[in-house]
Amino acid sequence: MIPRTPFIQTFAQLPEQLPIYTLGNALLAGGELPLELSSPLDIALFFDAIRSDQLIGLRQPKPHEHHSHKTGHELGYKIGCAGRIRQYRERSDGRLNVMLTGVCRFKIIEEMKQAAGFYKVKVSWQGYENDYENELVEESIIHNFKNELRSYFNRNRMQADWQLLDKQPIEKLINNLVLVIDLSIEEKQSLLESATVKSRTKLFADILSNKMSPINSTVIN
Numbered sequence: 001m002i003p004r005t006p007f008i009q010t011f012a013q014l015p016e017q018l019p020i021y022t023l024g025n026a027l028l029a030g031g032e033l034p035l036e037l038s039s040p041l042d043i044a045l046f047f048d049a050i051r052s053d054q055l056i057g058l059r060q061p062k063p064h065e066h067h068s069h070k071t072g073h074e075l076g077y078k079i080g081c082a083g084r085i086r087q088y089r090e091r092s093d094g095r096l097n098v099m100l101t102g103v104c105r106f107k108i109i110e111e112m113k114q115a116a117g118f119y120k121v122k123v124s125w126q127g128y129e130n131d132y133e134n135e136l137v138e139e140s141i142i143h144n145f146k147n148e149l150r151s152y153f154n155r156n157r158m159q160a161d162w163q164l165l166d167k168q169p170i171e172k173l174i175n176n177l178v179l180v181i182d183l184s185i186e187e188k189q190s191l192l193e194s195a196t197v198k199s200r201t202k203l204f205a206d207i208l209s210n211k212m213s214p215i216n217s218t219v220i221n
Helices: 040-051 139-155 162-167 170-180 185-193 198-207
Strands: 015-023 032-039 055-059 079-090 096-113 119-124
Touching: 015 040, 015 096, 032 040, 032 119, 032 162, 040 055, 040 079, 055 096, 079 185, 139 162, 139 198, 170 185, 170 198, 185 198
Parallel strands: 015 055
Antiparallel strands: 015 119, 032 096, 055 079, 079 096, 096 119
């Protein structure tokens, strides 16, 4: 579920359109994703979002497709997640460092090119109301996931602060791990599209049990 703050839209307030940004990484509801924006299309997209709902739609490209520009017309996945601009920093070199907080998943209905060159999409939020809800996951499912995670770390001789990891709610833990474990685009997309946190936790455990690749960092904390 997303963090409860007075600044994030309620489900009923979510807009019908979003500027769309294609990136080979999956933002989940409640997760955080840093972006570095530099091209004119990126900057135009960002300020369009700032002037409206402060939301950017994130979606992944399909691995077999070729794309001219990540903010141009894409043939990527139709299901993504809206990220709210939580903070940003203007750099002297003309780039922007942006932090997004995942709000809710969406399905793309139509893509529309804007005068500035980037694309907006008409979206449907139907079926993703549970991104705003608390969900209890059985301890047995969490325990199995953590066992698979520990085995994955051990196979790849990775270190982790298990005391810290054990204190994190399972949804927050998964949101963070999706960004640091070496998952394929298809694996990330399948986790994004999992209907519930429970089903996502089970699927992540299955993915870890069959994965031998190391994560991007040697220490998780």
